[in-house]
Amino acid sequence: MDAIVIGIDVSKDKLDVHVLPAAQAFAVALAGAGLPVVVVNPAQIRAYAKAIKQRAKTDPIDAAVIAKFARATRPEVRPLPDEATRQLADLVARRRQIVEMMAAEGQRGRRVDHKRVARSIARVKKTLEAELAELDQEIGDQVRGSPLWREKEDLLVSVPGVGPVVARTLLAELPELGRLERREIAALAGLAPFTRQSGRWRGRSFIGGGRATVRTVLFLAAMTAARHNPTLKAFRDRLVAAGKPKMVALIATARKLLTILNAIIRDNRPWQNA
Numbered sequence: 001m002d003a004i005v006i007g008i009d010v011s012k013d014k015l016d017v018h019v020l021p022a023a024q025a026f027a028v029a030l031a032g033a034g035l036p037v038v039v040v041n042p043a044q045i046r047a048y049a050k051a052i053k054q055r056a057k058t059d060p061i062d063a064a065v066i067a068k069f070a071r072a073t074r075p076e077v078r079p080l081p082d083e084a085t086r087q088l089a090d091l092v093a094r095r096r097q098i099v100e101m102m103a104a105e106g107q108r109g110r111r112v113d114h115k116r117v118a119r120s121i122a123r124v125k126k127t128l129e130a131e132l133a134e135l136d137q138e139i140g141d142q143v144r145g146s147p148l149w150r151e152k153e154d155l156l157v158s159v160p161g162v163g164p165v166v167a168r169t170l171l172a173e174l175p176e177l178g179r180l181e182r183r184e185i186a187a188l189a190g191l192a193p194f195t196r197q198s199g200r201w202r203g204r205s206f207i208g209g210g211r212a213t214v215r216t217v218l219f220l221a222a223m224t225a226a227r228h229n230p231t232l233k234a235f236r237d238r239l240v241a242a243g244k245p246k247m248v249a250l251i252a253t254a255r256k257l258l259t260i261l262n263a264i265i266r267d268n269r270p271w272q273n274a
Helices: 042-051 059-073 083-111 115-144 147-157 164-173 182-188 212-228 230-241 246-267
Strands: 005-010 015-020 024-028 194-198 201-206
Touching: 005 059, 015 059, 042 059, 083 115, 083 164, 115 147, 115 164, 147 164, 147 246, 164 212, 182 246, 212 230, 212 246, 230 246
Parallel strands: none
Antiparallel strands: 005 015, 015 024, 194 201
């Protein structure tokens, strides 16, 4: 008997559902029923729709395309984050938004000559700094208030180059850390290289997809680790000495850092200098 596959298109007010192979379509409010769920990258759905020449686009049609995509590709089912992790992720995302707003105001402040505008920018920056401090306190309270998160954070920050912001972002936005093998976790973070090749032509390897926010913090951590972590500094320096472009070396360093962090959480053992 064929497996029942359900495609769900999520919009603000409702969920459009399409069931295969029965081809039933209806709109519902989804309740937690303990059923296996896969969250699919919208870009994959759009590419699949083009491949099957589905040009029309409505929420019910999208739900049908999602169902067909799931039936054709059988994406791996992973548990969704629990409520506490989702709340932490919301706080971490809001912190990131505040930091981006502070950077934008800083850029404006460097370009402005009007004193009234400069005072306005200064007031906004002060407000944002206060909000950032409050968010950092709340995020810290949540992480340190959970024995499991506290233990994981201590393990992560034991690695030179990884600070509380990186550790808490990984706790919130990469809860699979320590549960997957290194290639899977690299793909989830968008750090797994893929190659373009056709016949005798072989293009460069690229990275992409995955969770962009996780990849960004890992890049930042890799930049720090390449200076202050002896193991990762030596790793990066070897790649550069071998002629690798600096960005390629940085990507490889970020991927190695993620592999190390994944193993540390998996084995429940802090960093040890090689």
